[in-house]
Amino acid sequence: MRITQSMMTSNMMGGLQGNYKRLDKYQEQMMTQRRINRPSDDPVGVAGALQYRSQITATTQFEQNAEDADSWLKYGDTVLTETTQIIQRLAELAVQGSTETTPADARVNIAAEVEQLYNQLVSLGNAQFKGKYIFNGERTDQRPFPDDPTQTPYDLDKGVVMYQVGAGITFPVNTLGEEVFGAFGDPSGIFVVVDNFRQALLADDTAGISAAIPALQKNLETTIIAQAEIGGRQNRLEFTLSRLGDLNINYMDLQSKVEDADISKVIIELKTAESIYQASLDTMARIIRPSLVDFLR
The missing domain is CATH 1.20.5 (Single alpha-helices involved in coiled-coils or other helix-helix interfaces)
Incomplete structure (x- = not known):
């Protein structure tokens, strides 16, 4: 076979082009710090990398959901802590006002403080987290309690607000208003108990004032139980956040091994x-x- 100048030139140009492509490939990897810059670089690796990216995106969203749920729970715990403190103060006032030697004018002054605490309890019942009412079930856009819950009827929603914190895993974050403050007209509910206490103070009714003490104690226990339940959810959520963080690190490491x-x-x-x-x-x-x-x- 006769080797011509053009054949030699063509072969050398082909080899030169191949060497240049190889040089360009490694220059690109050096600049991008990535082994895969386009699907043709490693079709099998790209499929795995896309799967890891999808997992990272989903896990990151679950982490954000879990962090938002944790913030909701922390806010709910803060509200219940203040509620507990108010009920404890009311119990102190009930003990003070139930003493036979307490004069009527002193009970009127106590009643004025009780009224302020009552209004604060209503405000706490209407607490909002990021514009959502936390004690009205799934009707988070509707105010649960009127200004005077003992006189104006209200109907609280009993739905549970759920956050998705994993594939097929949902997490409840809200506390039902009825469990803490009671339904409308419930004689054992905190609003009715406090209102009756105030009326007894104004009427100088020692027996009525004394009756408020065990009623307030019962509401205090109810609030503490609700707060303990929130604490349990926070502990569980803490483990969930830790697991999601570990998963994300693992997926990112696997992605790096494929792409980088x-x-x-x-x-x-x-x-x-x-x-x-x-x-x-x-x-x-x-x-x-x-x-x-x-x-x-």
């Missing part, structure tokens, strides 16, 4: 490709000088 370049290896390959490419140019310059001149033009 081994820089030390890339540097070696790049230097080798540079040497081979330069040697190809030198060889062509010596063997096919006329053709190389024409090519450079």
Whole structure:
């Protein structure tokens, strides 16, 4: 077979082009720090990388949901803590006002404080987290309690607000208003108990004032139980957040192993490709000088 100048030139140009592509490949990896820059670089690896990215996106969203749920629970705990403190103060006032030696005018002054505490309890019952009422079930856009819950009827929703914190895993965050403050007209509910207490103070009714003490104690226990339940949910959510964080780190590590370049290896390959490419140019310059001149033009 006769080897012509054009055949030799064509073969060398093909080899030169291949060497240049190899050099360009490692230069790109060095600049991007990534082994896979397009699907053609590693079709199998791309499929795995896309799956890991999807998992990272989902896990990150679950983490955000869990953090939002945790914030809701912390706010609910703060509200119940203040509710507990108010009920404790009311119990102190009930003990003070039930004493036979307490004069009527002193009981009127106590009644004034009780009225302020009553209004604060109503305000706490209408507490909002990020614009959502936390004690009205799933009707988070509707105010649960009127200004005077003992005189104006109200109907609380009993739905449970759920946050998705994992694949098929939902988490309840709200506390039902009836469990803490009682339904409308409930004689054992905190609003009715406090209102009766205030009326007894104004009427100078020692028996009525004394009756408020065990009623307030019962409401205090109810509030503490609700607060303990929130604490249990927070503990569970803490474990969930830790697990989600570990999952995210694991997925990111797997993604990095598939997509990211081994820089030390890339540097070696790049230097080798540079040497081979330069040697190809030198060889062509010596063997096919006329053709190389024409090519450079």
